[in-house]
Amino acid sequence: MSTKPTQPQIKITRSSTDDLLVLLSGNWRLGAETPLVDDIRGRVESEPGIKRITFDSDKLNHWDSSLLTFVIKVRDLCKLKKIRVNISGLPKGAQKLLALATAVPEKKDTRSEEVRESFLFRVGQDTIDFFRTAGEMLTFIGEASASLGRFLIGKAHFRRSDLTLTLQECGAQALPIVSLISLLVGLILAFIGAVQLKMFGAEIYVANLVAVSMVRVMGAVMTGIIMAGRTGAAFAAQLGTMETNEEIDALKTLGISPMDFLVLPRMLGLTLMMPFLCLYANLMGILGGLIVGMGMLNIGFMQYYNQTKGAVTLTDFGIGLFHGIVFGVLVALAGCLRGMQCGRSASAVGDAATSAVVTGIVSIILATAIITVMCNVLGI
Amino acid sequence: MDHREPHITVQDLTMAYGDFVLMRDLDFIVNRGDIFIIMGGSGCGKSTLLRAMVGLKSPAQGRVLYQETSFWDTSPRERSRIMRNTGILYQSGALWSSMTLAENVSLPLEEYTDLNPEQIREVVSLKLALVGLAGFEDFYPSEISGGMRKRAALARAMALDPEILFFDEPSAGLDPISAHRLDELILEIRDSLGATVVMVTHELASIFAIGNNSVFLDADTRTMTAVGDPKKLRDESSDPKVRAFLRRGEEG
Ligand SMILES: Nc1ncnc2c1ncn2[C@@H]1O[C@H](COP(=O)(O)OP(=O)(O)OP(=O)(O)O)[C@@H](O)[C@H]1O
Ligand SMILES: [Mg+2]
Numbered sequence: 001m002s003t004k005p006t007q008p009q010i011k012i013t014r015s016s017t018d019d020l021l022v023l024l025s026g027n028w029r030l031g032a033e034t035p036l037v038d039d040i041r042g043r044v045e046s047e048p049g050i051k052r053i054t055f056d057s058d059k060l061n062h063w064d065s066s067l068l069t070f071v072i073k074v075r076d077l078c079k080l081k082k083i084r085v086n087i088s089g090l091p092k093g094a095q096k097l098l099a100l101a102t103a104v105p106e107k108k109d110t111r112s113e114e115v116r117e118s119f120l121f122r123v124g125q126d127t128i129d130f131f132r133t134a135g136e137m138l139t140f141i142g143e144a145s146a147s148l149g150r151f152l153i154g155k156a157h158f159r160r161s162d163l164t165l166t167l168q169e170c171g172a173q174a175l176p177i178v179s180l181i182s183l184l185v186g187l188i189l190a191f192i193g194a195v196q197l198k199m200f201g202a203e204i205y206v207a208n209l210v211a212v213s214m215v216r217v218m219g220a221v222m223t224g225i226i227m228a229g230r231t232g233a234a235f236a237a238q239l240g241t242m243e244t245n246e247e248i249d250a251l252k253t254l255g256i257s258p259m260d261f262l263v264l265p266r267m268l269g270l271t272l273m274m275p276f277l278c279l280y281a282n283l284m285g286i287l288g289g290l291i292v293g294m295g296m297l298n299i300g301f302m303q304y305y306n307q308t309k310g311a312v313t314l315t316d317f318g319i320g321l322f323h324g325i326v327f328g329v330l331v332a333l334a335g336c337l338r339g340m341q342c343g344r345s346a347s348a349v350g351d352a353a354t355s356a357v358v359t360g361i362v363s364i365i366l367a368t369a370i371i372t373v374m375c376n377v378l379g380i
Numbered sequence: 381m382d383h384r385e386p387h388i389t390v391q392d393l394t395m396a397y398g399d400f401v402l403m404r405d406l407d408f409i410v411n412r413g414d415i416f417i418i419m420g421g422s423g424c425g426k427s428t429l430l431r432a433m434v435g436l437k438s439p440a441q442g443r444v445l446y447q448e449t450s451f452w453d454t455s456p457r458e459r460s461r462i463m464r465n466t467g468i469l470y471q472s473g474a475l476w477s478s479m480t481l482a483e484n485v486s487l488p489l490e491e492y493t494d495l496n497p498e499q500i501r502e503v504v505s506l507k508l509a510l511v512g513l514a515g516f517e518d519f520y521p522s523e524i525s526g527g528m529r530k531r532a533a534l535a536r537a538m539a540l541d542p543e544i545l546f547f548d549e550p551s552a553g554l555d556p557i558s559a560h561r562l563d564e565l566i567l568e569i570r571d572s573l574g575a576t577v578v579m580v581t582h583e584l585a586s587i588f589a590i591g592n593n594s595v596f597l598d599a600d601t602r603t604m605t606a607v608g609d610p611k612k613l614r615d616e617s618s619d620p621k622v623r624a625f626l627r628r629g630e631e632g
Pocket of ligand 1: 420421
């Protein structure tokens with residue numbers, strides 16, 4: 001006998017006035033093109049008086065789940081049309097599996113139905129959500145401040161090793177990328193400045209341009225953005241995974257505040273290291289400017305050095321460091337907030353990390369704008 | 381022997397996620413020294429009930445009383461005092477993944493006792509040995525098997541010798557011999573330390589071996605359909621679903 005693979009096929013015949021006979025043949029394998037239930041639907045709809053559908057599987061070679069899904073679809077169709085289905089013609093195994101599949105009735109009320117919502121409804125919902133998330137954010141900031149307060153009076157408990165680990169991650173391990181980015185930003189600023197300043201023969205002011213912009217804001221902003229992508233996302237992923245694993249619940253039920261135990265060391269670590277990283281980024285940026293100055297504009301080293309020294313004041317440094325500290329707090333808060341809000345799944349952890357970076361960067365830019373305006377008003 | 385005093389009372393409890401009501405009208409009493417079993421089909425809300433009892437999820441309605449104190453109505457300070465007297469084994473283990481097993485077990489001790497490091501180390505070794513994990517002190521949770529993680533989490537739950545122990549499927553993932561040893565351990569903790577144990581489990585053998593009180597949650601009617609000694613329920617319950625559950629679906 002030839003058992004060459006044949007396509008799954010059905011042949012529909014009207015065996016008596018009441019019955020429709022479905023002849024199954026061929027190899028029913030997942031992935032093969034299975035016959036459409038629509039054929040049966042067409043027959044049922046065009047020929048009134050059908051009371052029962054029977055299957056015949058004598059010509060069936062091989063079957064798997066594709067046959068079962070087909071039969072289930074036929075059954076659903078028949079339920080709608082109030083037709084009985086007789087599956088006794090199917091292979092024994094298929095009958096048993098079908099019986100098992102229907103042993104536990106489908107739960108209808110497990111979830112509120114997905115209903116199509118009107119535009120106004122969605123706008124309203126989103127507005128409510130917005131205020132809710134804003135509220136959550138404020139609560140989190142409040143709790144973090146309270147936790148900081150407890151730390152200052154020596155009542156917050158966390159593991160030293162968590163703090164040192166954060167210090168290490170936000171410090172030494174961040175240096176390479178901070179060096180690279182700030183050096184390049186310094187270079188870029190110098191290049192753009194040089195092209196413009198050359199027109200006035202004022203190339204030497206490239207030094208001022210680079211130094212002031214790096215020290216006052218750019219160093220801090222670049223470091224902040226790097227840390228948002230690097231450390232903020234890591235915080236969110238760490239805390240999110242802990243939330244998913246019920247580890248945070250385990251802390252809570254032990255009466256240990258996750259704020260003190262997890263958020264505080266991360267916030268302290270990042271906030272402590274940010275000013276140092278900013279200083280370092282400033283230096284690297286100025287170095288970038290120096291490279292352009294010496295290499296392209298033929299400014300001498302001492303000349304560039306003196307010009308830079310004259311350009312930057314201590315106030316500029318202060319403002320830069322202030323930026324850095326603020327960004328440290330913001331990035332750490334964003335990372336920890338998103339981590340703690342994380343849902344209970346792997347994709348939720350990914351979302352938390354993404355959201356931490358976005359929140360971090362947006363808040364950095366907002367804070368920069370606010371601080372710049374404030375400095376302007378105060379005249380510093 | 382009826383000097384039994386209620387330890388945890390669940391009154392008229394309804395649990396819901398948003399609009400989705402999971403279980404309603406739960407009413408039962410866990411007596412001091414009970415080994416109380418929470419039974420029910422998969423996904424019917426047993427873990428959620430535990431979360432409501434230990435204070436991780438506020439119920440939509442109803443109260444949970446610890447002796448006389450209503451958990452969700454009392455002050456946060458009182459609440460954390462109650463929580464401190466409970467040990468919880470989570471369904472997923474929930475060991476702190478950045479700490480070794482020894483550190484996991486010792487954190488509660490460091491937090492709430494005045495033991496010196498040497499004494500803590502001894503207690504930790506004892507607890508780990510009790511669950512058959514002697515010598516695994518310096519392993520991280522990711523370096524041990526799922527069943528071992530369960531047992532380590534059990535050691536952590538017992539660290540402070542709490543008055544009440546909540547176990548979510550302690551024997552899932554354990555071989556029959558370890559599961560049997562676990563039953564003995566739970567009995568022993570109850571007898572020698574006088575602890576009350578509330579336990580979610582599907583393991584019929586251990587339900588009958590150690591459980592002396594139970595509640596059955598039914599997913600279809602969304603409420604409890606039976607309460608009492610599991611052995612009695614198996615033989616005498618009028619509810620066919622409860623009998624079927626306790627006989628692995630075999631009629632008889
Ligand atoms: N965070 C959540 N948000 C919404 N629904 C949830 C959430 N957690 C659980 N559920 C739903 O609640 C129901 C009960 O979950 P629960 O974990 O309590 O079940 P269970 O009885 O412990 O099951 P199992 O024996 O399989 O552990 C499930 O149907 C689940 O879909
Ligand atoms: Mg569960």
